[in-house]
Amino acid sequence: MNQSKAPAPARRSDATRRAILDAARERFAADGYERATIRAIAQQAQIDPSMVMRYYGNKEGLFAAAVAIDLQLPDPASLPRDDAGHALVTHFLHMWEDNDVLTALLRVGITNETGAERMRGIFSDQLLPLVERVCPDPEQAPARAALVSSHLLGLALTRYVLRFPPASRLHPDEITAWLAPTLQRYLTAPHPGR
Amino acid sequence: MNQSKAPAPARRSDATRRAILDAARERFAADGYERATIRAIAQQAQIDPSMVMRYYGNKEGLFAAAVAIDLQLPDPASLPRDDAGHALVTHFLHMWEDNDVLTALLRVGITNETGAERMRGIFSDQLLPLVERVCPDPEQAPARAALVSSHLLGLALTRYVLRFPPASRLHPDEITAWLAPTLQRYLTAPHPGR
């Protein structure tokens, strides 16, 4: 964001800051907000707990800094309307397999109101606009987006958090084959009525 | 379970025990495992924290006693195969609106490994058998049940825990109209292939 405007201060402590954020993401993802302790994060980053406080103020500040999520959703304009469901599923699967920030936010969003608020923000700032562009009647967009997010978050929940064995074992291709038509229907099919 | 066999000891403390369990369910549902403190539960039940320990040993024992879930799924035999999707959605919606034990378990299942194990047990002991009866090829039952549970738990997550406004606002009838065909497809439609 400030890479072109500000010439990057390049502090000497950047490595430490990054180590803290990396450790924080990992602990938050594995343990959730409450059980992820500052002490454990500091130990994993091989620094003193007080450094965390110096650089991020408090635990909430650390969480805010560690969990910044950009879903990198595709541009709705370049998205073929009939292919939106398929594109969404594969995109989410890739994002989720790659990094554990999403799992961290999911875990924290459930125990911590700040985390829940963050997830609501991501929903309305990133997913909703895309759905508004794709779906037929913009007025129905919120409901349709809610259905889509329900299914995708539920998949992440059973697969990466609760680890239902059948959900964890499913091959990404098979998930895509099942979910793509569903999401496509939620996005573009006519309202089924009452 | 022991109402007909054992003649019910009828201890004088039964009222207290029940007050503790009621309070525990409520606190676990609202706060999750870590933030639901024994002290808060005891205060809500208007007894001393030490009573909780006496009757349930420790916090894990209390949780185990408080969160016993019977989904009360319909008998697969009496379930018209073409109506299974619709029946499942309405059943889950009713269960979830009625009592907060399900929300409690969902919250706890995410932060606590004991809770997650409990949810896996419910999945395989209660949902899976039903799906095995309904779906065409029993070998596909685990995957199909995983898809169903993903969607239903995702709905509960966005509606009751994260409280995405559009998900919370959706009328049960509308949810049913959207989800019933999806679940029906997951249960009985031919495998979409890779």
Add this chain to the structure above:
DNA sequence: TGTGTAGGCCAACAAGCGTTGACATCCACC
């Protein structure tokens, strides 16, 4: 009526938590 036991409360413990402030150490700049 006396007594044993279950029910209940109170105070305290050890441990872990987030957080703080004082003190060393290092590097950049005048």
Add this chain to the structure above:
DNA sequence: GGTGGATGTCAACGCTTGTTGGCCTACACA
């Protein structure tokens, strides 16, 4: 070469947590 701010360490704080043991009370049974 000396100085000042950034970087890092250490010890401790106040608080909350789960958990424990001692003590009082009241009821059931003899």
